[in-house]
Amino acid sequence: xSLSAQLPALQVVVPLASAPLVTLLRVANLPWLVALAxxxxxxxxxxxxxGQVLPGTTITYDLGGWPAPYGIVFVIDQLSCVMMLIVTGAxxxxxxxxxxxxxxxxxxxxxxxxxxxxxxxxxxxxxISITGDAFNIFVFMEISSLASYVLIGSGPDRxxxxxxxxxxxxxxxxxxxxxxxxxxxYMMTGTLNLADMASxxxxxxxxxxxxxxxxxxxIGLALKAAIFPLHVWMxxxxxxAPHIVSVFLAACATKVxxxxxxxxxxxxxxxxxxxxxxxxxxxxxxVSILAVLIGSTVAVFENNLKRLLGYSSVAxxxxxxxxxxFLSLTGMTAGVVHLFNxxxxxxxxxxxxxxxxxxxxxxxxxxxxxxxxxxxxxxxAFVAAGLSLIGVPGTAGFVSKWYLLQAALDHGPVGxxxxxVILVSSVLAVIYVWKVIEWAYFREFTETSREAGEAPVTMLxxxxxxxxxxxxxxxxxELPLGLAESSAKILLGAGL
Amino acid sequence: xxxxxxxxxxxALPAIGAALIPVFHRAPNLREAVTLASAGTLLLVTxxxxxxxxxxxxxxxxxxxxxxxxxLAFKVEPxxxxxxxxxxxxxxxxxxxxxxxxxxxxxxxxxxxxxxxxIAISSAMGIAFAKNLFTLFLFYEILTLSTYPLVAHKxxxxxxxxxxxxILLLMATSMVLLLPAIIWTWLLTGTADFTVGGILAGxxxxxxxxILLALYAFGIGKAALMPVHFWLPNAMVAPTPVSALLHxxxxxxxxxxxxxxxxxxIFGIDFLAGSGMNQWLIYVASAxxxxxxxxxxxxxNLKARLAYSTVSQLSYIVVGAAxxxxxxxxxxxxxxxxxAVGKITLFFCAGAIYVAAxxxxxxxxxxxGRVMPYTFTAFLIGALSIIGLPPMAGxxxxxxxxxxxxxxxxxxxxxxxxxxxxxxIAYLLPIPLKALFGQLPEGxxxxxxxxxxLPCLIxxxxxxxxxxxxxxxxxxxxxxxxxIPVR
Numbered sequence: 001x002s003l004s005a006q007l008p009a010l011q012v013v014v015p016l017a018s019a020p021l022v023t024l025l026r027v028a029n030l031p032w033l034v035a036l037a038x039x040x041x042x043x044x045x046x047x048x049x050x051g052q053v054l055p056g057t058t059i060t061y062d063l064g065g066w067p068a069p070y071g072i073v074f075v076i077d078q079l080s081c082v083m084m085l086i087v088t089g090a091x092x093x094x095x096x097x098x099x100x101x102x103x104x105x106x107x108x109x110x111x112x113x114x115x116x117x118x119x120x121x122x123x124x125x126x127x128i129s130i131t132g133d134a135f136n137i138f139v140f141m142e143i144s145s146l147a148s149y150v151l152i153g154s155g156p157d158r159x160x161x162x163x164x165x166x167x168x169x170x171x172x173x174x175x176x177x178x179x180x181x182x183x184x185x186y187m188m189t190g191t192l193n194l195a196d197m198a199s200x201x202x203x204x205x206x207x208x209x210x211x212x213x214x215x216x217x218x219i220g221l222a223l224k225a226a227i228f229p230l231h232v233w234m235x236x237x238x239x240x241a242p243h244i245v246s247v248f249l250a251a252c253a254t255k256v257x258x259x260x261x262x263x264x265x266x267x268x269x270x271x272x273x274x275x276x277x278x279x280x281x282x283x284x285x286x287v288s289i290l291a292v293l294i295g296s297t298v299a300v301f302e303n304n305l306k307r308l309l310g311y312s313s314v315a316x317x318x319x320x321x322x323x324x325x326f327l328s329l330t331g332m333t334a335g336v337v338h339l340f341n342x343x344x345x346x347x348x349x350x351x352x353x354x355x356x357x358x359x360x361x362x363x364x365x366x367x368x369x370x371x372x373x374x375x376x377x378x379x380x381a382f383v384a385a386g387l388s389l390i391g392v393p394g395t396a397g398f399v400s401k402w403y404l405l406q407a408a409l410d411h412g413p414v415g416x417x418x419x420x421v422i423l424v425s426s427v428l429a430v431i432y433v434w435k436v437i438e439w440a441y442f443r444e445f446t447e448t449s450r451e452a453g454e455a456p457v458t459m460l461x462x463x464x465x466x467x468x469x470x471x472x473x474x475x476x477x478e479l480p481l482g483l484a485e486s487s488a489k490i491l492l493g494a495g496l
Numbered sequence: 497x498x499x500x501x502x503x504x505x506x507x508a509l510p511a512i513g514a515a516l517i518p519v520f521h522r523a524p525n526l527r528e529a530v531t532l533a534s535a536g537t538l539l540l541v542t543x544x545x546x547x548x549x550x551x552x553x554x555x556x557x558x559x560x561x562x563x564x565x566x567x568l569a570f571k572v573e574p575x576x577x578x579x580x581x582x583x584x585x586x587x588x589x590x591x592x593x594x595x596x597x598x599x600x601x602x603x604x605x606x607x608x609x610x611x612x613x614x615i616a617i618s619s620a621m622g623i624a625f626a627k628n629l630f631t632l633f634l635f636y637e638i639l640t641l642s643t644y645p646l647v648a649h650k651x652x653x654x655x656x657x658x659x660x661x662x663i664l665l666l667m668a669t670s671m672v673l674l675l676p677a678i679i680w681t682w683l684l685t686g687t688a689d690f691t692v693g694g695i696l697a698g699x700x701x702x703x704x705x706x707i708l709l710a711l712y713a714f715g716i717g718k719a720a721l722m723p724v725h726f727w728l729p730n731a732m733v734a735p736t737p738v739s740a741l742l743h744x745x746x747x748x749x750x751x752x753x754x755x756x757x758x759x760x761x762i763f764g765i766d767f768l769a770g771s772g773m774n775q776w777l778i779y780v781a782s783a784x785x786x787x788x789x790x791x792x793x794x795x796x797n798l799k800a801r802l803a804y805s806t807v808s809q810l811s812y813i814v815v816g817a818a819x820x821x822x823x824x825x826x827x828x829x830x831x832x833x834x835x836a837v838g839k840i841t842l843f844f845c846a847g848a849i850y851v852a853a854x855x856x857x858x859x860x861x862x863x864x865g866r867v868m869p870y871t872f873t874a875f876l877i878g879a880l881s882i883i884g885l886p887p888m889a890g891x892x893x894x895x896x897x898x899x900x901x902x903x904x905x906x907x908x909x910x911x912x913x914x915x916x917x918x919x920x921i922a923y924l925l926p927i928p929l930k931a932l933f934g935q936l937p938e939g940x941x942x943x944x945x946x947x948x949x950l951p952c953l954i955x956x957x958x959x960x961x962x963x964x965x966x967x968x969x970x971x972x973x974x975x976x977x978x979x980i981p982v983r
Contacts, residue, residue: 387641391671393634402563405679423672430667434660442648442656477563 008061008074016123019116035115039092046084069193075132079487083129086343090251097462098244105242121147134182135192152241160240167233177220184213205272224257228291235310243354251347266491284325291318296428305363331407332488338400340480348385348466355455369443386433388470395474499555509538510618535588542584571627574979579753580624586745594737596951600851615642620746629678629688640666646738658733665727674715692981694764706773718751722784725807732799736847743806744840752813759817769820777818782912784811789919827896829977834889841878841959848948865931872931874960879924881963889966
């Protein structure tokens, strides 16, 4: 077999194998370099795979040559591609961008372990995106979660440890719930392969263990995906993590769990359980509306930049889920395209915040006051990415909103109310983005901000590259929309 | 040059200017030369386009597809041509004035001022030439964002507060009302293109038309229809050239222009008039005309009074649109131009008074005309034009609005127009008259106050002359508005 046929496996193997290698490297800068190279390779592989999948083919890869449903199978379709691109892209961008910040926050002694954990997290997240096996998802989920606990806890801020502990506790509960659900289904069907499961659950559908499994899987994944009201671990974890880790995890970690939730429900439960669509939709619509409103409102009153963005993420995850819960082609497209666009938005915003933190050592609004004057490029990047978060036309955020509103308005009278919720939340986004702008541009310097200067050029370049990506994908929407539409068809075609 | 090149040049020239201005940060004379040069070439471009439009061609250009069925595209029709002409010609005058004002006042951050100004003009061009609702919306938002730093220019608490209201109200209305209106229109009709005769006929009926109209009328917050008008008085904390930009050149005019454009090319006047759903808008706009005039009378701050006068005058144009008749559209479109020259004169004068005498309150201006006769004479001309008395340009737009209301048998609207003229007389005329013929307070013999810097005076001269010339030679303007294809 040629190398190109092995790309799906390499996608996971490259970061996974590089991780132990990195721990052995005790030369300064080398761990970072290897991690970046591995991550960039993974990114290149996902681009190559996307190129193969884009025409509409689905790649299946039997791991170790064992055919499904006996062996583990990787299934790569358009939806997996969206996730792969987000995960590997965010990881690569964050690593390339954050060298200086990481040197400052992690130090050279712990660097080998840190980068090894990073690569493990990457391998796990990518693995979840492409595997077609329910138990394998759990394994990758554990790999990525354990590695993320290390990443979040490795910052100099000691509060990160309590944040990590909270995340660890709730994350473990979530993963256990998922495992219980998968176990129940295995008990009833005798298979772990998702496609096989989908065809077999029909025979035992509406038996109590299967219904319980649906509940366990959905709640467990909702917990990992920080879906309101199960989001409590998330804002603090983002806040106290090293800044570069926030860039990486905010862009993709919760989304991967969200992806599994959508995938699992649409593939296994939706076609087989009677009335599943109504329950799924009814439950998630309410939850996501609450997430959108409450997340945005809390963000308005938040005074820590990173936590503000964290709560904004709670709301944005709500948008994604809202789109999905419409169970229509437009809605599903909106949800998936927002998976992609929100990753761009949040990565850019957290990058700008990391620049600020690198120079000022703090992300509290009252301590970074006036930074617009000393860090004009950084703050301009924040403003530009903020516009995308608000959903100003010409930005990626607008494309998501355009589809989301369209899906809502298509949904009859209830849809009008939901559209109103989306719009109110956009206004709240204007308020919290503008709050930051006012602090940055109109307040007097503080002691800390007076002496600082503009962020290093390397950091600025990557921040702006990410910002420009927001504008690029706001105007040239073919790639994300094309992927999202075919993903939506896959998800709905499976019966959702 | 091809049509497409001209259209893109109209957008690009101010943008290029904006990019070049910071290069000459340390050489103010060169910097202002860049502004004037881009403004001059822009006017050449718009005039060339105007000649082509007058000859009956409809230049258009499609840049690229954004989401399925929606392009970033431009098309020059007569109404947009009119707005582009107003904005581009007044940009030159405003730039001349700004030189005098900003230097005379020693304002900080002048470079960013000129940059934002140029971006605002570029987005005004985008609004004027938008081929579909999406393109209009895109440039509408850019205009809001680029003018925000201008409103907040002073950087003090008051400016921050005013700018906060400005951005929040304009963005909130555009997102919560205008965007759903656009998407709804798109869902109903499958298109968002501005089309002769409208696109909604047969696709929407009954109350839906009224609700859509409301979403548009209030969603275009820049049109300052009550009750979404209060960003405008709040924004008067900006430096005067910015107020002139807001009130006369770009921002509010972009608002009323969008309302007119939506009524003519999205609803279609026959469809709207036939549905009867325009009635409420006529009354709301009429109420705004009267109420804003009444509020203006209570204001002692000159710029605040002018701001409420703008709110009132803008609703003339909305009334013109809401009448949904060809005469109403002509009147409304003409009022975009005539109000622009009148109001910019008044704001220029207010700024000149501030630069020369540092006075903002009307009650302090008694007798000031004795030391600033030129400024207050110009104020008188501008005021007469706003009131709509001959020999000033304002007469013509009111004339056609009145004809439109008679044609549609809306006697109440005619009454409103007349009462409003009386109110205008009451709150505008006393200012120049008291200044020119009143006595300076005891012990104050002018205190060495003299006229504003020369560039200000030149600009004031040009715009007051325009008020008179547009009265004497309104034909070009009339011909252009008559070309607007209403059906």
